[in-house]
Amino acid sequence: MKKALKIIQILKKTYPDAKCALDFKNPEQLLVATILSAQCTDKRVNLVTPALFKRCQKSKDFSGISQKELETYIRSTGFYSNKAKSIRGAFQMICEKHGGQVPKTMEELVKLPGVGRKTANVILGNAYDIPGLTVDTHMLRVNKRLGLSLEKDAVKMERELMKIVPKKDWTLYSHLVIHHGRAICNARKPLCSKCPLEKLCPKNGVEKYV
Numbered sequence: 001m002k003k004a005l006k007i008i009q010i011l012k013k014t015y016p017d018a019k020c021a022l023d024f025k026n027p028e029q030l031l032v033a034t035i036l037s038a039q040c041t042d043k044r045v046n047l048v049t050p051a052l053f054k055r056c057q058k059s060k061d062f063s064g065i066s067q068k069e070l071e072t073y074i075r076s077t078g079f080y081s082n083k084a085k086s087i088r089g090a091f092q093m094i095c096e097k098h099g100g101q102v103p104k105t106m107e108e109l110v111k112l113p114g115v116g117r118k119t120a121n122v123i124l125g126n127a128y129d130i131p132g133l134t135v136d137t138h139m140l141r142v143n144k145r146l147g148l149s150l151e152k153d154a155v156k157m158e159r160e161l162m163k164i165v166p167k168k169d170w171t172l173y174s175h176l177v178i179h180h181g182r183a184i185c186n187a188r189k190p191l192c193s194k195c196p197l198e199k200l201c202p203k204n205g206v207e208k209y210v
């Protein structure tokens, strides 16, 4: 716990501007952008969403757009057929069961097509200010190297981190670690000599990646 707090303190100082890298103006847009970000860079998602958000502004627009038309907007994000199905399916449920509003609970969010705990935590944390730990590939790798959790399963790691990261910091902690994973603690070649966490880090698993 003490170590986690120290790590958070250092990362906050190192990345004072860390935040969600996806562009969005409301929960609907964030849900779409998060679904599109699977197996795709946030940068690419931010390139395709402006035109899509001009065409679809409300939940009923995302549920009513045809599969074919939606695919033309999101093709370059990859896996576009499945992503289009998820977006249309999620918004059909949102319109039918939630009055057109993206739900605010984990329980309801994970029932939407294409939405797992990771996506749900992104929505809760960034659209509704409800703390959520988003365990993606960067979180899995960096937390393991730091020795904060050795879990390989994202949901199990999320549960472990919930015990050592203060709840008020869950969303920010995810941004900080994801930022650090992109900037310094890379998958293939972590830049340990430039890392502000080096003194605290047992570097578990690093050998595997270099």
Ligand code: SF4
Pocket: 142, 145, 146, 184, 185, 186, 190, 191, 192, 193, 195, 196, 197, 198, 201, 202, 203, 206
């Ligand atoms: S010291 Fe190296 S392995 Fe540890 S967090 Fe920093 S970059 Fe990653």
